[in-house]
Amino acid sequence: MSAHTVFAGMPVTVFETMSGLARQHGAINQGQGFPDAPGPEALRRLAAEAVLNGSNQYPPSRGDPILREAVIEHYRRLQGVDLALDGVVITSGATEALAATLLAHVRPGDEVIILEPAYDAYRPLIVRAGGVVRAVTLQPPAWRLTEAALEAAVGPRTRMVLVNNPLNPAARVFDAEEIAALARVCVRRDLVVVSDEVWEHVVFDGRLHRPLLAAPGMADRVVKIGSAGKMFGLTGWKVGFACGSPDLIAPLAKAHQFLTFSTPPNLQTAVAAGLAWPRSWFEDMRAGLGRSRDRLSAVLTAEGYVVTPSEGAYFLCLDLAAPGLALDDTVFCRRIVEEFGVAAIPLSAFENEPVTRTVTRLCFAKGDAVLDEAAERLGRARRALL
Ligand code: PMP
Ligand code: GLN
Numbered sequence: 001m002s003a004h005t006v007f008a009g010m011p012v013t014v015f016e017t018m019s020g021l022a023r024q025h026g027a028i029n030q031g032q033g034f035p036d037a038p039g040p041e042a043l044r045r046l047a048a049e050a051v052l053n054g055s056n057q058y059p060p061s062r063g064d065p066i067l068r069e070a071v072i073e074h075y076r077r078l079q080g081v082d083l084a085l086d087g088v089v090i091t092s093g094a095t096e097a098l099a100a101t102l103l104a105h106v107r108p109g110d111e112v113i114i115l116e117p118a119y120d121a122y123r124p125l126i127v128r129a130g131g132v133v134r135a136v137t138l139q140p141p142a143w144r145l146t147e148a149a150l151e152a153a154v155g156p157r158t159r160m161v162l163v164n165n166p167l168n169p170a171a172r173v174f175d176a177e178e179i180a181a182l183a184r185v186c187v188r189r190d191l192v193v194v195s196d197e198v199w200e201h202v203v204f205d206g207r208l209h210r211p212l213l214a215a216p217g218m219a220d221r222v223v224k225i226g227s228a229g230k231m232f233g234l235t236g237w238k239v240g241f242a243c244g245s246p247d248l249i250a251p252l253a254k255a256h257q258f259l260t261f262s263t264p265p266n267l268q269t270a271v272a273a274g275l276a277w278p279r280s281w282f283e284d285m286r287a288g289l290g291r292s293r294d295r296l297s298a299v300l301t302a303e304g305y306v307v308t309p310s311e312g313a314y315f316l317c318l319d320l321a322a323p324g325l326a327l328d329d330t331v332f333c334r335r336i337v338e339e340f341g342v343a344a345i346p347l348s349a350f351e352n353e354p355v356t357r358t359v360t361r362l363c364f365a366k367g368d369a370v371l372d373e374a375a376e377r378l379g380r381a382r383r384a385l386l
Helices: 014-025 041-053 065-079 093-105 122-128 147-153 176-188 228-232 246-259 265-275 279-302 329-339 368-385
Strands: 088-091 111-116 132-137 158-164 192-196 222-227 240-243 315-319 359-363
Touching: 014 329, 041 265, 065 088, 065 240, 065 265, 065 279, 088 093, 088 246, 093 122, 093 158, 093 192, 093 222, 093 228, 093 240, 093 246, 111 122, 122 132, 132 147, 147 176, 158 176, 222 228, 222 246, 228 240, 228 265, 240 246, 279 315, 279 368, 329 359, 329 368
Parallel strands: 111 132, 111 158, 158 192, 192 222
Antiparallel strands: 088 240, 222 240, 315 359
16 A cells, blocks of 8 residues: 555654754754753642642543633733633644644635745645645845735735744744734735744843734734743643634634644643743743853854844754855754764755755753853864864
8 A cells, every 4th residue: 555645755854853863962952942941840840730639531622711711811911912712722732733723724725825934844734734835935134024025925825824923943023014014914815824923932132022913903813823832941741722713713623622632631730820920930031041042142153153143932043154164054964963962953944945055043942051062062063064
């Protein structure tokens, strides 16, 4: 029997590949984005307590009502977003929220616009849902989204735009003008928007996260996706939220019933408590990550690298061409993990037909000693590979 499936022709995700190589070579893993800290002890204790003394049976499919209320209150308090209980579904990570949304809202042949470089799950999920991908390419180092580029990608079959803000892997946080331009195009062309905002709390230098749901004309056309994994530095927990108008959420809640049905109840209990933490906790969290970003950026610059600005998420990018490294990003990543003990992610992995072949992403959510050691190894790599 031939294994003729859409997924059979697709590559192994770059995150699995690079983390596998990191394990194999005992390398510092700055590839896949996760912190090396264990995550807030208070939440881990709450989850443990809920495993021991709470329910370990199926929670309601749409999620524990306590967590759904906590999501509503969190976004109301910190982002001024107004959601109804029927406008929130708890999923197994943002990944499942994305899958459920695409399965529910993409009809065969619908075009879906994405911004490339794009998170690697988008394209396979859109294709498997029967959609056709149209990519708008953002160019380094500014990675700016323009109304003209977006408008040019919209055609008669376009149904949806899938955006990611803050933007992984480019580490951009779209500004007010970019968000307004995006909203204008979506309203003018009557598009549904999937807004992957998993990095919403990880924004630096006083930047504001602007939820797309709150932009003019967007309340009834946006599915906002969040992830507790990113909010609390607990990436393995896979507790996600899909939020929006009840009419948009109802079909994806049905898809979610048949994907995972529900998400572990104990983790939901702990996440509900974390969402109620004061604004200052989230500010301290991003200030700490901002210091890690600055540290890595400074030591890499001292080692002769050129680092592109990181406005949000756990990542900063190296522009290999600028210091004269005439290496393709995938070759560079393979060599630094095998020969110098640092795993990174080539940005070309986030583009279907790569135009960006000289940029490499590094995760800085690591302790100072790890960052310093990684930078020292990367310095040696630069000198050897020049
Ligand atoms: N979207 C983006 C942009 C991401 O960076 C990630 C993971 N880092 C996800 C979705 C997946 O989130 P989760 O682990 O909650 O499934
Ligand atoms: N989102 C994480 C990153 O960008 C990885 C998630 C995954 O491994 N699928 O690094």
